[in-house]
Amino acid sequence: MHETARNDAERATDAGLALRPLAAADAPVRLADAYAYPPDGPWLRANMIASVDGAAARDGRAGGLGNETDRRLLSLLRGLCDVLIVGAGTVRVEGYGPVRPRPGEWEELRGDRPPVPPLAIVSRSLDLDLDAPVFTDAHPRARTIVLTTRTAPPDRVRAAAERADVIVAGEDGVDFAAAVAELTARGHRRLLCEGGPQVLAQVVAAGLLDELCLTVSPMLVSGGAVRLLDGPALPVPPRLRLAAAYQDDEDFLFLRYVRKR
Template identity: 50%
Template structure:
């Protein structure tokens, strides 16, 4: 792996060109801010596909997964849409020794919480994500969510967070509710509809995008879908890493 931007004489790689997890954690550290910081992590092919056969794994690579793990290792909470949780087979976040000292110094628990966004709460609450996480899973839903599903979620050990009216979750309110619970370093892994909602609400601070050197054609979703913004929001390039033709870029809101 090599750094393409910003250009520097310093290197974080070893003699084989591999970056340590500590070096990646330094490169992707959250900014020092008094408020919350929402970053997204997504992968896309050259022709804009965010998935293949309904999943992101076929367009990923080993280095992409190392960065994926690093971003999780730095976050207070991982936010994902219900459909992504179902399709990707989400499990509880793990405590990793490589990030233990860094998390302890930042006042974080051993692993990030997972927050699932769902208006209907149509989820299998017998899965490990709900019954055996290190940190209780949060469910972000609307005030009109079915009471029986709220009760089932709570019986499974999940924390239900009301973050909208009716069956809709308000993206800005979801960020505030998580921050009020001490989750200021937020990471969303999609899916595309949820990311599109965060973009449209103007609450996304940072975009971590892996560009895969692949073409898929077809009608796969882009990394963000749903409502459009009236005026495209400009982000500034913060860094670019490269390995085996994959580009690992990071953009921040201007």
């Protein structure tokens, strides 16, 4: 993956309209450095993919939009984070398992942290397969976390507590500010959210998103696919600043946006 090349036209200026090509890199970037979390934290980053026409899924799955580079970046971002927040819808559709250690790849990234980040699954119904590997095969130092609500079915809460660390935050729906505060209090200051669109919309609405890593997949999908955020229109859309842009040899774009404060 390399930083986006300078266009043929260095700068197009026409009737007061100035278009700037993305800056070319002087030297190859080390992606683990380029994507390092800010040192202070807490910092909540989302990693999502969309087609050029804005679809967040193809045939109902995000995986249908990606390529090998995107999968490798997804893996790197997991290696960098302390906890991976994901909605139950995505866990069910994409068949999430626990994050697996990457011997020879992640030791330097993880330092003295557990070898993998735990998943923190957001669910109100707790309609989750508690016998699935995402619960039964989680690394002992990265037990899966369930983020749920006070009105979740009590028998499901009890069953989930046998297989996972349950955090109750919010009455009828998870209060994301409270959930993130609790994760942070447990030492998870480098947070990664992999969606899905319902969860991401609420994270953004709560003002919690610091950074969006967006892969633009060079496809036109059409149909009624969900967008990156699936929630009510935001009265004051947060503004983002483009912090970095990379491309690979297959015309995928890898954009890092940070929230303008």
